[in-house]
Amino acid sequence: MKNLKNIFLAFLTIVLPILASAQYCNTFHTKYCPPSDNGMYTLNGQSKSALFSKGQTSELNVIVYKGQDYRISLCFDQTLGSQITFKVYETKKVKVEKVIETKTMEDEYQKDENGELAVDEWGAYIPTGNQVEVVNKETITVVEKQKTLLYDNSQDGFATELEFSVETTRRLIFEVSIPGSASGSATKSKLMKSSDMGCVGILVEHMLTPIQGFKGTGF
Amino acid sequence: MKKRNILVVTLLAVSPYLMYTSCSDDKPQEDVNVEQVEEVVKERNESFYQIPAPDEMFSFIKNSGLTYNKSLINSPQKSSTYSTPMEQTLIFGVYSADLAYTASYEEFNESIKYFATVQKLAESIGISGAFNEELMNNIKNNLDKPEQLLANSNDSYFSVIEYLEENEQGNKLGIIASAGWIETVYIVANSIDYKKNSDALQRLADQKLTLDNLMLYLEKYGEDENVKELMVWLKELEQTFDALSEENTTSSGISLKKNEGGKMVLGGGSSVVMTKDQFTTVKSKINEIRAKIVK
Numbered sequence: 001m002k003n004l005k006n007i008f009l010a011f012l013t014i015v016l017p018i019l020a021s022a023q024y025c026n027t028f029h030t031k032y033c034p035p036s037d038n039g040m041y042t043l044n045g046q047s048k049s050a051l052f053s054k055g056q057t058s059e060l061n062v063i064v065y066k067g068q069d070y071r072i073s074l075c076f077d078q079t080l081g082s083q084i085t086f087k088v089y090e091t092k093k094v095k096v097e098k099v100i101e102t103k104t105m106e107d108e109y110q111k112d113e114n115g116e117l118a119v120d121e122w123g124a125y126i127p128t129g130n131q132v133e134v135v136n137k138e139t140i141t142v143v144e145k146q147k148t149l150l151y152d153n154s155q156d157g158f159a160t161e162l163e164f165s166v167e168t169t170r171r172l173i174f175e176v177s178i179p180g181s182a183s184g185s186a187t188k189s190k191l192m193k194s195s196d197m198g199c200v201g202i203l204v205e206h207m208l209t210p211i212q213g214f215k216g217t218g219f
Numbered sequence: 220m221k222k223r224n225i226l227v228v229t230l231l232a233v234s235p236y237l238m239y240t241s242c243s244d245d246k247p248q249e250d251v252n253v254e255q256v257e258e259v260v261k262e263r264n265e266s267f268y269q270i271p272a273p274d275e276m277f278s279f280i281k282n283s284g285l286t287y288n289k290s291l292i293n294s295p296q297k298s299s300t301y302s303t304p305m306e307q308t309l310i311f312g313v314y315s316a317d318l319a320y321t322a323s324y325e326e327f328n329e330s331i332k333y334f335a336t337v338q339k340l341a342e343s344i345g346i347s348g349a350f351n352e353e354l355m356n357n358i359k360n361n362l363d364k365p366e367q368l369l370a371n372s373n374d375s376y377f378s379v380i381e382y383l384e385e386n387e388q389g390n391k392l393g394i395i396a397s398a399g400w401i402e403t404v405y406i407v408a409n410s411i412d413y414k415k416n417s418d419a420l421q422r423l424a425d426q427k428l429t430l431d432n433l434m435l436y437l438e439k440y441g442e443d444e445n446v447k448e449l450m451v452w453l454k455e456l457e458q459t460f461d462a463l464s465e466e467n468t469t470s471s472g473i474s475l476k477k478n479e480g481g482k483m484v485l486g487g488g489s490s491v492v493m494t495k496d497q498f499t500t501v502k503s504k505i506n507e508i509r510a511k512i513v514k
Contacts, residue, residue, distance in 0.1 A: 026385050045373075046269035046271060048269065057264055058266065061266060061269060061435065063428055065275065068279070092489075148473060151475050164485050165483070167487075168488055170488070208282055
């Protein structure tokens, strides 16, 4: 009984700090990702923070709308290193025609001297008693996910900010990769040290694309 | 074996204290212990699917010149007629979108009513914790500032998302986000006439892409009976959106590069196109789904 009580207390002692760190991660982007100085930008609801470990790659799928400017700001715990890879992909569903081959074994029938299928007195085809492999081809349309790389911060000095205007609405993937690998033993790949983990935040801000130049009929 | 388990548990129990005290003047041997203790975490290569909040749409359509139409939103007086948890969760999403709509158009008195309705429903569906003291004080202090309406509306929406994520209620968040999105699309579809190339029509057509994200988000919680039911409705809408074609806007493919002015621009590639018949079909389907929610 005393042991059970000790285990329960120990369990509480473990779980509470982990829960606390998970909650800390949830709002990481609002606390640690620097917002734009431009007052026109507003917080976008697609911002997200999560707990990452070394060697992990995760993706955030977002929608960016035509006619808006976006600013993406990345922030992360120092435990994860100083060079975190941030890539932007466009993702879209594309319809692709595929030829599906199916092989079946079918009865072989006798042929006459002209190469036509021979028939008996009842008009039925005459089996040879052998079977032959028949290949059937069917064309079907499938929907595939296509990814196109648009930006890689490793080609941009590991920049942690990206600002752009959108001319056509797109589904984008923000992919974050933490360098290194978890230092847990190979046999315990799902176990890792606290020092291998940290929070990553992606702050997304948006505004209507400012109209440049003079607008109106003019005189 | 039992002794070994207790030893492991004890080591794990001690570790958080060691972590928090590692910056103090403790002896170095204790830091070594920190590195020896391992925490169990899930394998975490994940994909997250996000849905734009309703305000993003309403700010845009207001800017496009569409006028406010009170008859399109669900009356707060009906809020007490929704009794089951699923009905209340769905209608919470609807009222959240209506709040964003009234706030975007700076309809001060209406916004106050919708805010009170959303807050009351939050209690019914067990997420009143999202409306914490700091948020409530902030809203109360800004009640006389119409220009703060949208910020207040957004703060409460984001607070709900944060609360549900923290409490691992992704299924409930999915239902609320879906209902909010349905209400948003309903308001836009019923605010415009078919006019080829209009900005608002294009934004409506673009919801084909948003619906993709929404469905992928909901699939994660597909085991939940309520989510399953909602996905059946949305699948029908997805089929109508799937009929919309995508046409290339330029001869070049999509790119994210600097323009002549040095500004990064995401351009090229394809754009969703909606015909008049497709507009009518989408509008009809969204009206049908919305009617199932608001009743």
